[in-house]
Amino acid sequence: MPAPEMSPGPAAEVERLAARAAGAARLMAGAGRREKDAFLLDLAGRIAAGADELKKTNSKDIERARLDGRPPAFLDRLTLSDKVLSAMIQGLEDVAALEDPVGSMEGMTVRPNGLKVGRVRIPLGVIGFIYESRPNVTVDAAALCLKAGNAVILKGGSEALESNLALGRLISQSLGRTGLPEAAAQVVPLADRAAVRALLKLDRYLDLVIPRGGEALIRSVTETARMPVLKHYKGVCHLFVDQGCDHDMARSLALNAKVQRPGVCNALETLLVHRAEAETFLPPAARELSKAGVELRCCPASLALIEGGLPAKEEDWPAEYLDLILSVRVVDDLDQALDHIAAYGSHHTEAICTKDYARAERFLREVDASVVLVNASTRFNDGGQLGLGAEIGISTDKLHAYGPMGLKELTTTKFVVYGQGQVRD
């Protein structure tokens, strides 16, 4: 009697999947814009046609999460509602409308020996995308990775596994239907953490990993991964209200940056106010912020000026609240503001409100953050807002991409050299 077949274990299963992705990436690199856009639009149609089926599958994930006692906000993120499905379809159409970065040539020059040297834009290869509970990210991330000519391995939260697998099947069907390799997008069919750990060792297959989620997930991915990781840990964003600035503008920037969507990484977390403006700026600004439901945690100087303010503790300065909470500090001058940002900022987004040319230029030059703004809300650190067309994430790593990452950041360049028999002396 033959021995029962052994289960291969998550490491072997993930490795097989990664090897298939690498094979698919070679084919994807040669795919033209026409095929890639046809795939995106086919998938949009397939999601629209399969909406009821998707919602049925999704309801199983939701039911299981409910039984596990997950809170309502978690269940909400997990749900493929009609609104979420429409946004996915719109997203696919938007990505299809974007220019294909692959194949464009940059800066062709002729060397003294006649060699013509240029850089041509190529896909990165295989991208691992590791995310938490929203199943719509499966489609959003796949669309951008594939349009840029990459293969993608998708590992979402285990609570969304059924939904992700259903979306993954639709993606592969659309790939196959439009002549692209089905293995160019694969959802990892395993729920355990061993699968992620195994994936992160496979630097011979994966060219990049992008983790999206909480700081704990991102730290654990960064510590395990052998391949490059693009990520940001958190966004501790500041607005510096400079001496002599327009108070109405500063108030409007602070309010927008804190209140418009407090749960995101480019929301404001700390307001720095020049000492010369504190007395006239802070009381009305604080009233407006309080009216919008914002709790203010204040340094001693600002606490004296703000009715209902709470004293800030040391742990407030590096905090990313992601909530209607704002820390406030009065600073002596631009230097102290710059020192505060260097000490507590997260290299994400920093803004100054000023009328002074020299201080505006100094702030832009000296602040080390992926996006630095003068007289604009921190909420503009976003690929769509800054003109990248779409966004796969925001990087506070300085290599490869610093700031929002669009299609172009999912590619790289290789050198091509046209010779006529040149050899080296």
Added chain:
Amino acid sequence: MPAPEMSPGPAAEVERLAARAAGAARLMAGAGRREKDAFLLDLAGRIAAGADELKKTNSKDIERARLDGRPPAFLDRLTLSDKVLSAMIQGLEDVAALEDPVGSMEGMTVRPNGLKVGRVRIPLGVIGFIYESRPNVTVDAAALCLKAGNAVILKGGSEALESNLALGRLISQSLGRTGLPEAAAQVVPLADRAAVRALLKLDRYLDLVIPRGGEALIRSVTETARMPVLKHYKGVCHLFVDQGCDHDMARSLALNAKVQRPGVCNALETLLVHRAEAETFLPPAARELSKAGVELRCCPASLALIEGGLPAKEEDWPAEYLDLILSVRVVDDLDQALDHIAAYGSHHTEAICTKDYARAERFLREVDASVVLVNASTRFNDGGQLGLGAEIGISTDKLHAYGPMGLKELTTTKFVVYGQGQVRD
């Protein structure tokens, strides 16, 4: 009686050094080209004036290595000869003549809401440079990192420690003399491996690590490092001799790529010959290569055509010989050549010799290597040769820099946004 002061241990010492580097990096980011070039030229003068002293210090390292029984080639690499010192001085002058990439603005656009968005080029921050026995690398690497506005931490081979420390002192003196922070370049004053391991954990201070040396060194750095690493493991470079190509050109390319400097990463390791050309191309090409001292390791088809050839084993195809050895394989067509390169290549440098337009374009498009050449020697994968001015290394990682890395690759960009009070809807 007070307890004797404890030695802080390598981890604490390295951390203190990294923190100093991060402080220096903030100042370096604001340094202008004038100061940076003044530093480079001051250092060139200091090395010229201190040549005798440097050679005396260097002789201690050499003596110790000799007593340790190191081979002559090792002692040669370790030696700061007059020729090496002159090359270091020339290198400093060359880097001073290069344009400063920092501060240039790329692609400023205006968004529909009036925001002006651009990307300005900035230094990476703190670079860790880990290398083996050549002490001249201390100066070459520091020059490029500092000209690009970075701080650099230099960890060379322990056998060269005295020489590296002496060069590090000159670098710091020149930095101080020209108003730049002395801690912008620091030689790690420890010989043990624990120092490197500690350094590679400090991703909160170091933005990048560049290892230069043998494959074992590079693998160990990559597995330990928490920050991005730019490197190549090895260069297994191919030349494909296409059907109908110019045989004289193909022979000259093969000879140059294999023989001109066999010990370097862009030297040729495998010759792929189209079946239709093998009988007429291989015998005379092999004679010429043999005359130049090259040992040929041949597939069965080429073995039958090459006098004095040796049979190739499977382990020859992925081998980086770095020596006067060449593997030879006859292939059926371009497809088989592309498959061979995909299976055994190292994404470093690949070349085709051809007269055919379509196959040239297909080779350029489908080969996944940092530099792909038509009708030119693989030896041209070099920052100087490709017009980057100078080179800190060659990357076969696809992120940030794929291919030779010059000054620009030691920088990144941040977004700057000029607003007039814009907020997000």
